[in-house]
Amino acid sequence: MTSDRTLRWLLVVAVAVALGLPGEAAAYPWMIQHQYTTCSQCHVDPSGGSAMTPYGRAQTEVLLRSRYGEDVGEPGPIKDFLFGAVPLPDTVIAQADIRSLLIPQPGDFRAILMQADLRGGVQTDRVVAYASAGVVSDGARGARILSTEGRDNEFITPVLRDYWVGITPRNGLLIRAGRMNLPFGIRTDQHILFTRAVTRTTTNDDQQLGLAVAYEARRWRAELMGIAGNLHVAPDRFRERGYSGTFAYALSNRAELGLSSLVTSSGADVDTLLPTTRQAHGVFSRVSPVSKVALLGEADLLLTHAGEGTRTTAVGGVLDVHADIEAVQGLHIKAGGEFCDPAWSDDEASATGRGWAALQWFFAPHVNLRIDMMGGPINCLPDTLRPTGFAQLHVFL
Numbered sequence: 211m212t213s214d215r216t217l218r219w220l221l222v223v224a225v226a227v228a229l230g231l232p233g234e235a236a237a238y239p240w241m242i243q244h245q246y247t248t249c250s251q252c253h254v255d256p257s258g259g260s261a262m263t264p265y266g267r268a269q270t271e272v273l274l275r276s277r278y279g280e281d282v283g284e285p286g287p288i289k290d291f292l293f294g295a296v297p298l299p300d301t302v303i304a305q306a307d308i309r310s311l312l313i314p315q316p317g318d319f320r321a322i323l324m325q326a327d328l329r330g331g332v333q334t335d336r337v338v339a340y341a342s343a344g345v346v347s348d349g350a351r352g353a354r355i356l357s358t359e360g361r362d363n364e365f366i367t368p369v370l371r372d373y374w375v376g377i378t379p380r381n382g383l384l385i386r387a388g389r390m391n392l393p394f395g396i397r398t399d400q401h402i403l404f405t406r407a408v409t410r411t412t413t414n415d416d417q418q419l420g421l422a423v424a425y426e427a428r429r430w431r432a433e434l435m436g437i438a439g440n441l442h443v444a445p446d447r448f449r450e451r452g453y454s455g456t457f458a459y460a461l462s463n464r465a466e467l468g469l470s471s472l473v474t475s476s477g478a479d480v481d482t483l484l485p486t487t488r489q490a491h492g493v494f495s496r497v498s499p500v501s502k503v504a505l506l507g508e509a510d511l512l513l514t515h516a517g518e519g520t521r522t523t524a525v526g527g528v529l530d531v532h533a534d535i536e537a538v539q540g541l542h543i544k545a546g547g548e549f550c551d552p553a554w555s556d557d558e559a560s561a562t563g564r565g566w567a568a569l570q571w572f573f574a575p576h577v578n579l580r581i582d583m584m585g586g587p588i589n590c591l592p593d594t595l596r597p598t599g600f601a602q603l604h605v606f607l
Contacts, residue, residue: 239396240504240534240542242496244273247460248431249397254303254331254340256384256424257433257456258397259413260372261305261329261342264290275572276540288575292607303340304330306607313600323347324414324602327371338384341373352415352440370442372417384424389417389441392454393424393433394470395508396494396530404550405508405530408590409472409490411454418450432457437474447477450488464498470510482516489513502536512552524553526560528590544568550590562592577605 239258249258252266262270271285287294291304298304309325327344345366346354353369374388391397394411401412410416422435433456439449452475458468472490479486492510499505512526532546544567551561564586572578580602588598 239398239496239506243498243502243504245463247466248426250426257393259391261303301332301334303333308605310603311600336378338376342371344369350415352442382426387421389419390422391417393435393456394454394472396506403530404528404548404590408528408550408552409510430459448480450474450476466496468494484516485518487515504534507531526552526554540572542570552590562587562590579603
């Protein structure tokens with residue numbers, strides 16, 4: 211039985227890689243459909259997902275939002291912070307993000323403030339400083355500044371997601387230290403994807419303190435981070451230490467293939483309370499076979515060593531394959547499938563999968579609406595197949 215499951219995983223990994231080969235990545239990794247294989251042009255973080263640079267803001271107006279028949283032209287001050295009401299020096303980065311989530315379950319209608327952050331920093335030719343802080347009403351426990359133990363789940367609590375200082379001794383090279391997003395796999399704002407949640411590499415609250423080196427050349431980009439732990443987690447035995455890294459090569463302006471690796475250890479895992487070493491090693495790919503279409507895939511091997519003395523080892527894997535189609539400018543149709551099994555076993559008790567579809571509409575300057583339908587569990591746990599729907603509204607200033 212075990213050999214059959216191993217063969218099945220080899221097949222699904224091969225499919226994931228094949229979807230990434232020809233014929234961010236950024237928080238929107240599907241931007242490869244606009245021939246963007248790197249992230250540093252549009253984001254302060256070299257692997258994407260942070261506040262946008264002035265160039266990135268311009269592209270949200272030129273490439274992302276619906277135009278309703280109007281000429282694209284130059285975006286003008288509407289692209290800037292607060293729609294240009296407060297002019298900023300070229301070296302200053304400022305952005306406010308508000309993201310809310312509605313879950314319209316019958317009898318359990320919920321509205322969640324996922325993000326209300328102020329992001330900002332200074333970016334010169336040789337020095338970069340950046341920080342992001344805000345409040346949430348639920349989730350983001352790894353980024354919370356104050357404990358909410360004993361409080362209502364919807365208690366508004368402050369979060370400090372990332373803060374770092376870096377230097378660029380030469381073009382393409384960034385050395386930085388602080389609390390940062392982990393470089394691993396496809397960088398995306400979809401933090402409930404199995405590939406992001408199981409590897410603990412979301413941009414929501416999985417940032418870690420450490421030292422990172424990123425380098426970007428014409429066709430390839432790489433980043434390696436030494437992890438010193440999450441200071442928002444206490445006591446110290448719960449803090450993971452190790453490394454995380456990624457390497458990606460652009461086969462063309464429309465195709466990228468990458469590798470990721472992560473190894474961390476802690477005196478007590480936050481879930482099992484056992485001394486644990488986690489490993490994740492995988493491949494990812496992004497390809498745009500034709501204009502306005504992006505195919506993305508990631509497959510990761512999971513190794514978990516837990517316990518004291520003679521440790522038990524669990525071997526598993528996680529897979530994500532999805533597509534993004536821009537039907538008309540500003541309106542995106544998405545669909546994907548995921549599979550997760552953190553511990554391969556003969557009885558397959560830990561394996562689960564799900565499919566999902568979504569519409570995302572950038573209908574106005576600095577605003578987009580996303581509506582998702584999902585068939586399957588929210589977490590990587592065996593569960594009955596049940597449909598779930600939710601809507602997200604994202605506003606940035």
